[in-house]
Amino acid sequence: MKFISWNVNGLRAVAGKGFADIFVELDADFFCLQETKLQEGQIDMEFPGYRSYWCYADKKGYSGTAIYTKHDPVSVRYGIGVDEHDHEGRVITLEMPEFFLVCAYVPNSQDGLRRLDYRMQWEEDMRTYLKGLDAVKPVILCGDLNVAHQEIDIKNPASNRRNAGFTDEEREKFTTLLGSGFTDSWRFCHPDEVKYSWWSYRFRARENNAGWRIDYFVVSDRLRPLIAGTEIHNEIFGSDHCPVELDLTL
Numbered sequence: 001m002k003f004i005s006w007n008v009n010g011l012r013a014v015a016g017k018g019f020a021d022i023f024v025e026l027d028a029d030f031f032c033l034q035e036t037k038l039q040e041g042q043i044d045m046e047f048p049g050y051r052s053y054w055c056y057a058d059k060k061g062y063s064g065t066a067i068y069t070k071h072d073p074v075s076v077r078y079g080i081g082v083d084e085h086d087h088e089g090r091v092i093t094l095e096m097p098e099f100f101l102v103c104a105y106v107p108n109s110q111d112g113l114r115r116l117d118y119r120m121q122w123e124e125d126m127r128t129y130l131k132g133l134d135a136v137k138p139v140i141l142c143g144d145l146n147v148a149h150q151e152i153d154i155k156n157p158a159s160n161r162r163n164a165g166f167t168d169e170e171r172e173k174f175t176t177l178l179g180s181g182f183t184d185s186w187r188f189c190h191p192d193e194v195k196y197s198w199w200s201y202r203f204r205a206r207e208n209n210a211g212w213r214i215d216y217f218v219v220s221d222r223l224r225p226l227i228a229g230t231e232i233h234n235e236i237f238g239s240d241h242c243p244v245e246l247d248l249t250l
Contacts, residue, residue: 001250004028005103005142005215007198007241011036011066012043017238023047026233026243029070030094034105034144036064055079057089064089065103065143071096080129085122093133098250099223100133104143109164116169123173131180138220140248141182144198144241145216149174149184152194153213165214177218185217185246186230195232198241206240217246226250 004026008014011033023031024047031050039056046052050068055078057063073094079086094101104126109116133139147170151157160166178184186195196211205211217230231245 001030001248002026002028003030003032003101003140003142003217003246003248004243005032005034005144005217005245006243007034007105007144007215007239009035009037009239009241011038011045014238015043015045019238020045020047022236022238022243023068026245028068028245030101031068032092032101032103032142033066033068034064034103036066036089037061038064053092053094055089055092058087062088063105065092065105067092067094067101067103069094080126082125082129085125091126095137099138099140099220100136102130102133102139102141102143104141104145106144106146108146109167109170111164113162113164113167116164116167120169120173123170123177127173127177127180130177130182134181134220138223139182140220140223140246141218142216142244142246144214145174145218146214147171147174148212148214149187152192153196155196155210155212165212181221182218183221183224185219185227186213186232186244188224189227189230195234197232197234197244201240215241215244217244219246219248223248 055065075095077093090105109119148154197215199206199211228247233243
């Protein structure tokens with residue numbers, strides 16, 4: 001079973017850069033999107049054989065998530081049940097017979113770390129939500145988690161130490177999540193490989209591969225034996241992020 005996650009940084013923008021062809025070529029069972037930047041009715045993009053689910057931010061042109069799926073879910077949830085977090089369209093959860101699939105767009109701590117305190121509360125509440133799901137059935141969390149966990153996950157760790165996405169606080173929260181019964185699937189399969197999923201639009205970062213790995217598939221530990229492969233599709237353009245992939249033998 002094939003899972004794809006992609007922060008498209010505006011679905012209407014990437015629609016004009018070959019998104020439909022990329023979608024068909026990747027041929028995923030589940031195709032999860034972050035930062036769609038849409039309100040309901042602003043785009044008509046459906047694909048044969050798929051159903052889609054959308055979570056919109058209250059604020060227009062901001063955030064937003066979506067999941068296309070070939071498989072009918074048992075149930076669908078929007079948000080994590082915490083009002084402080086559930087107005088920005090950041091989380092969709094599909095309950096499937098064998099697992100929960102959570103598509104998330106984690107808040108950025110922003111310039112000057114002005115939203116770091118909020119981000120810390122988000123991390124606590126999100127971990128509580130995921131552990132609650134995991135107590136029922138295994139969890140597959142995917143999306144732009146807005147943190148480069150280890151120094152291997154970022155081109156220039158020293159100069160980014162106190163920048164959003166690479167603070168000690170954010171990295172420690174990710175470590176805590178993994179210690180709560182979850183696995184970073186890419187790093188599990190590729191313990192020493194350097195590959196990035198996001199590049200700034202400034203300073204020719206993608207051309208120079210000065211990137212960050214901030215897009216993930218994190219799975220319940222008990223799914224590790226079912227991981228058949230992972231990939232970071234840095235050959236695919238259209239956004240400042242590239243798609244990431246997880247294959248499970250389900």
